[in-house]
Amino acid sequence: EIVMTQSPATLSVSPGEGVTLSCRASQSVKSNLAWYQQKPGQAPRLLIYDASARATGIPARFSGSGSGTEFTLTISSLQSEDFAVYYCQQSNNWPPLTFGGGTKVEI
C-alpha cells in the first residue's frame, strides 16, 4: 500500500498570502495524484488531477506540481473561502486508493 504523507498538518496564514502544501508518496505514483479541498460539513471538492491539471471551475490561484514521490499544491493568494482542509490522493498503484492525512489551512 502506498502511504501518502502531507505536511504540515496545520498551516496558519493570513488572507492574501501565498501558501505551499506538500504531499509525499512512499513510492512513485508518477503523476497520478489529485488534490481535494474540504470545508467543515461539506464533501471534498476536486481541485487538481494528474498532479497539475485544474478541475473544472477551479480558480487559477490553485496550482499543482510534482511527479514521482514529491508533490505540491500552491495557492497564490489566499482568499477567505480557501481556509479549509486539503487532501492529496494517489491512484497509480491501487487498490487501495490512498489519501494523505490532510493539511488544515487556518487563519
Next chain:
Amino acid sequence: EVQLVESGGGLAQPGGSLRLSCGASGFPFRSYSMSWVRQAPGKGLEWVSYISSSSTTIYYADSVKGRFTISRDDAKNSLYLQMNSLRAEDTAVYYCAREDTRSSGCSFDYWGQGTLITVSS
C-alpha cells in the same frame, strides 16, 4: 447538473447490517465508474470500494473486504453498499463519488453530501 444523493445511513448495532444507496442524476450513470469513500468523525478520508462502469471490476479496502458489497443498478441510476458485520470502527460519513474520466488515474470529480453511519450498542 450532476447530483449524487446518498441515503440509508443511521444507527446500527455492532454485528448488524445496513444498505447505503446513492442516487445519481445529471449524467450518463452507466458510463461512469463509482466509489464509496468514508470519513470517520474528525478524521481523514478513506477509500472503501470501487465498481467499474460495467460492474466487471470491483475492489475493496482490506478493512471492509468480506463484509461490504458494492453494486449498481444502471436502470435505476443507483449505486449501493451493503454493509454487514458492522464494527464500531465503521462509524463514519460515507460518500459516493464519481470517477473523473479526464484523469489518467482515478480521481473523483463529483461527490455526494454524505450519509452518517453510527455503529454502537
